[in-house]
Amino acid sequence: MIFRRKIKAKHRPKDGLSRTENLISQPHTKHRVFNNPDVLTRGWYPVCASGEILKNEAKSFRIAKQRVVLFRSESNTLKALDAFCPHLGADLGNGRVVGENIQCYFHQWEFGGDGCLKKIPCQPELNESFNKVKNLSYPVKELYGHIWVYSHPEAAHSMLKPSGLEQSDVSAYYFGEVELFAHHHVMMANGVDLQHFATVHDLDIKFDFDIDENNDGTFIWRLKGKIPDDNFKGRLARFLLGDEAEYHVKFGGGSVVTISYGVNAKIFGKPVPTLNVLWGCLPNDNGLSRVRIFFVTKKRYGLIGRLKSAVLHVLTVGLLVMLRDEDIEAFPNMRFNTHRLIKADTSLGRFIQLIDKCELSDWAGINDS
Numbered sequence: 001m002i003f004r005r006k007i008k009a010k011h012r013p014k015d016g017l018s019r020t021e022n023l024i025s026q027p028h029t030k031h032r033v034f035n036n037p038d039v040l041t042r043g044w045y046p047v048c049a050s051g052e053i054l055k056n057e058a059k060s061f062r063i064a065k066q067r068v069v070l071f072r073s074e075s076n077t078l079k080a081l082d083a084f085c086p087h088l089g090a091d092l093g094n095g096r097v098v099g100e101n102i103q104c105y106f107h108q109w110e111f112g113g114d115g116c117l118k119k120i121p122c123q124p125e126l127n128e129s130f131n132k133v134k135n136l137s138y139p140v141k142e143l144y145g146h147i148w149v150y151s152h153p154e155a156a157h158s159m160l161k162p163s164g165l166e167q168s169d170v171s172a173y174y175f176g177e178v179e180l181f182a183h184h185h186v187m188m189a190n191g192v193d194l195q196h197f198a199t200v201h202d203l204d205i206k207f208d209f210d211i212d213e214n215n216d217g218t219f220i221w222r223l224k225g226k227i228p229d230d231n232f233k234g235r236l237a238r239f240l241l242g243d244e245a246e247y248h249v250k251f252g253g254g255s256v257v258t259i260s261y262g263v264n265a266k267i268f269g270k271p272v273p274t275l276n277v278l279w280g281c282l283p284n285d286n287g288l289s290r291v292r293i294f295f296v297t298k299k300r301y302g303l304i305g306r307l308k309s310a311v312l313h314v315l316t317v318g319l320l321v322m323l324r325d326e327d328i329e330a331f332p333n334m335r336f337n338t339h340r341l342i343k344a345d346t347s348l349g350r351f352i353q354l355i356d357k358c359e360l361s362d363w364a365g366i367n368d369s
């Protein structure tokens with residue numbers, strides 16, 4: 001039943017210590033990438049809301065062990081560079097924007113959005129001989145009202161849009177940031193953990209799935225299954241949606257996931273839009289992660305269009321809260337371990353294999369453990 005559990009998980013500590021516990025009696029399987037806090041994948045990371053950096057402003061942020069400066073130039077172009085000034089290492093986030101460049105506060109060296117040193121205003125005779133000085137620059141994108149930075153100088157894929165909306169203009173409602181009880185790969189895996197529908201959500205749908213694996217760090221699951229009629233939840237779902245449920249999960253670079261619920265759904269025989277949630281993840285230093293949650297719809301115009309989007313957002317909140325409140329009970333103090341994957345975990349195992357193939361970013365720094 002939907003309300004069978006008391007939601008207590010939010011009162012439990014999120015300290016990440018389970019990684020260090022029971023290591024002798026219950027050894028931990030360490031993966032190359034999956035659930036590994038020592039590495040960071042090449043992917044898009046949500047840095048801040050668009051409004052946090054206005055025209056002619058700069059600010060630096062930390063992602064894993066990397067500090068990156070974002071600045072918005074006079075022509076309103078966003079740029080992302082390594083944050084420490086190549087001269088003596090001042091944080092360029094304390095600098096000021098001059099035209100299309102960022103000027104370091106300390107000795108006023110100026111860098112363009114490509115990271116190249118453009119001029120040294122107070123030592124102009126050095127301009128020529130120092131024109132090879134360069135900071136790394138990173139792809140940056142504004143989408144869903146947020147600024148996203150790619151953790152490598154070239155992006156292998158564009159920022160994710162939910163399944164079916166790839167070619168559409170989209171709008172999003174930002175639901176907020178949540179601190180997870182686990183590494184974000186564990187949260188992502190939950191979307192394709194097919195056993196837990198029966199055990200956690202009381203909905204024993206036997207999903208079949210296929211996976212499109214792209215060679216740009218993105219992959220997509222398409223899952224379809226018969227809705228059972230052996231309990232109230234199943235019968236209600238069948239009454240509303242028909243016999244089958246379909247959903248799609250898209251993963252990008254090990255840092256972003258979108259789930260489209262109710263793909264091809266019909267209510268009383270009429271097609272209805274899918275409900276799309278997107279999670280953009282950020283690792284913390286303690287092996288746990290934070291996640292920013294967005295509800296995404298096709299961009300609609302006019303009063304009726306906006307009203308329709310608002311209704312879809314409200315429905316998505318309801319769905320997400322219901323699923324999350326059931327899922328969240330599993331995670332406190334979990335030390336996700338993959339010693340005994342069984343046949344029913346095939347989908348989960350495939351996810352771990354694919355995440356383990358992700359390219360790594362230098363932003364995890366040098367492992368000093």
Ligand code: FES
Pocket residue numbers: 085086087088089090104105106107108109
């Ligand atoms: S430290 Fe940046 S100009 Fe000197």
Ligand SMILES: [Fe+2]
Pocket residue numbers: 190196200201323327
């Ligand atoms: Fe779930």
